[in-house]
Amino acid sequence: MKVLIIGGGIGGLTTAIALQQRGIACEIFDAAPSNKPLGAGIMLGANAMNVYNKLGLGGVLRDHGVLFRQLNIMTYKGSLLQTLDNKILEEKYGAATYAIHRAALQQQLINAAPVPVQWGKRFIRAVQTATGVTAHFEDGSTATGDILVGADGIRSAVREAHVTKARYRYSGQTCWRATVAITLPDAEQAATSETWGPGNGVRAMYTQVGPNQVYFWMTKRMPAGTQPTPEASLQLIKSTLHNFPGYMQTVLQHLRPNTLIHSDLYDIAPLHQWVNGRIVLLGDAAHATTPNLGQGAGQAIEDAYALARCLATEKDIASATEKYCALRMKRVHTLVNIAWNLARATNLRNPLLIALRNGVMRNMPKRMADKQMDFIFGVQLD
Ligand SMILES: Cc1cc2nc3c(=O)[nH]c(=O)nc-3n(C[C@H](O)[C@H](O)[C@H](O)COP(=O)(O)OP(=O)(O)OC[C@H]3O[C@@H](n4cnc5c(N)ncnc54)[C@H](O)[C@@H]3O)c2cc1C
Numbered sequence: 001m002k003v004l005i006i007g008g009g010i011g012g013l014t015t016a017i018a019l020q021q022r023g024i025a026c027e028i029f030d031a032a033p034s035n036k037p038l039g040a041g042i043m044l045g046a047n048a049m050n051v052y053n054k055l056g057l058g059g060v061l062r063d064h065g066v067l068f069r070q071l072n073i074m075t076y077k078g079s080l081l082q083t084l085d086n087k088i089l090e091e092k093y094g095a096a097t098y099a100i101h102r103a104a105l106q107q108q109l110i111n112a113a114p115v116p117v118q119w120g121k122r123f124i125r126a127v128q129t130a131t132g133v134t135a136h137f138e139d140g141s142t143a144t145g146d147i148l149v150g151a152d153g154i155r156s157a158v159r160e161a162h163v164t165k166a167r168y169r170y171s172g173q174t175c176w177r178a179t180v181a182i183t184l185p186d187a188e189q190a191a192t193s194e195t196w197g198p199g200n201g202v203r204a205m206y207t208q209v210g211p212n213q214v215y216f217w218m219t220k221r222m223p224a225g226t227q228p229t230p231e232a233s234l235q236l237i238k239s240t241l242h243n244f245p246g247y248m249q250t251v252l253q254h255l256r257p258n259t260l261i262h263s264d265l266y267d268i269a270p271l272h273q274w275v276n277g278r279i280v281l282l283g284d285a286a287h288a289t290t291p292n293l294g295q296g297a298g299q300a301i302e303d304a305y306a307l308a309r310c311l312a313t314e315k316d317i318a319s320a321t322e323k324y325c326a327l328r329m330k331r332v333h334t335l336v337n338i339a340w341n342l343a344r345a346t347n348l349r350n351p352l353l354i355a356l357r358n359g360v361m362r363n364m365p366k367r368m369a370d371k372q373m374d375f376i377f378g379v380q381l382d
Pocket residue numbers: 006007008009010011012029030031032041042043044045121122123124151152153154156157158175177263282283284285289291294295296297298299300
């Protein structure tokens with residue numbers, strides 16, 4: 001069997017690695033002209049790290065990432081809303097959550113992939129027959145395999161041309177990210193805080209992701225498509241976060257306009273079709289989510305493991321893709337919806353509603369918090 005993977009991002013590359021473990025051949029195609037080290041940081045949840053442990057990559061990713069002991073959600077006035085103990089995650093689920101630079105993650109996945117990514121290959125359409133599927137690329141070239149995986153991200157061309165049309169939902173929030181060349185003091189590295197402002201979608205975080213690399217992000221409620229210049233963005237970030245505590249003001253001093261990555265935060269309304277014959281969707285192409293749970297890539301990584309397993313163990317492609325959807329769809333829809341509702345909760349502007357929300361978060365019964373953690377991190381994929 002040969003699998004054509006469209007998209008050499010986290011989902012596509014992890015699929016290639018998982019297929020190799022199952023003895024299945026693949027080719028990987030990406031529209032980007034080359035592998036450019038892009039992006040800022042990313043949190044790899046304990047569930048994602050567990051998949052990488054199974055794929056033999058846990059050690060190298062731990063070496064390139066940073067372990068923090070605790071993740072806190074705080075208000076900008078310094079009051080604790082929720083806390084997550086990474087040590088407990090490790091004890092309970094067998095892996096901790098790591099922070100890593102996206103470029104480091106991408107490079108390690110490329111190093112581990114069984115075949116090189118074929119860059120400059122923009123997928124435009126596919127043709128299916130009884131015996132195979134042929135991908136057509138913008139440069140006029142083609143490739144034929146037994147199954148085609150659309151891992152081409154939220155704006156998936158594979159999905160839109162061959163599976164189903166997505167309904168994009170704007171979360172109401174825009175986001176700036178950057179990497180800052182500093183090293184946080186030990187105490188700041190031990191506990192990472194996501195700090196919530198006085199409503200209006202304002203949240204921010206900084207965390208060490210590598211040697212002399214701190215990942216910073218801020219969200220804010222704004223109309224979609226607002227495009228301030230990088231200089232205006234930096235001014236806006238600094239004025240929005242001027243009263244945020246901790247090491248934030250030092251991090252802000254090191255931000256530079258030309259390193260800011262700005263994107264509006266969208267998800268896609270849960271899709272009930274991920275498959276059309278020999279074509280199957282994976283990762284953001286199937287279920288892009290707002291990043292409120294830090295689980296978008298985590299779910300792409302779980303998909304990759306599950307799809308490879310189904311292709312290796314089921315009797316044919318139809319049964320494998322059916323089983324894959326049965327294993328994955330309900331879980332990711334639940335996570336997409338939780339993340340969507342969290343975005344809405346942070347968009348609030350009414351002080352009374354904000355106080356109520358904070359009270360609910362602070363007083364969440366331990367049983368309920370544990371149940372949520374079990375759901376997010378305690379997934380069984382074998
Ligand atoms: C602000 C922000 C913060 C986030 N933080 C986290 C986090 O902390 N933890 C987490 O788990 N997730 C996080 N996510 C989500 C995570 O980034 C995505 O879920 C993840 O990157 C999805 O991987 P993917 O491989 O499915 O898609 P992508 O990463 O989008 O990769 C798709 C690939 O397909 C290629 N491609 C696109 N179109 C074509 C085409 N027509 N032909 C060929 N190739 C094509 C692209 O070049 C790209 O390389 C965050 C997202 C955002 C926006």
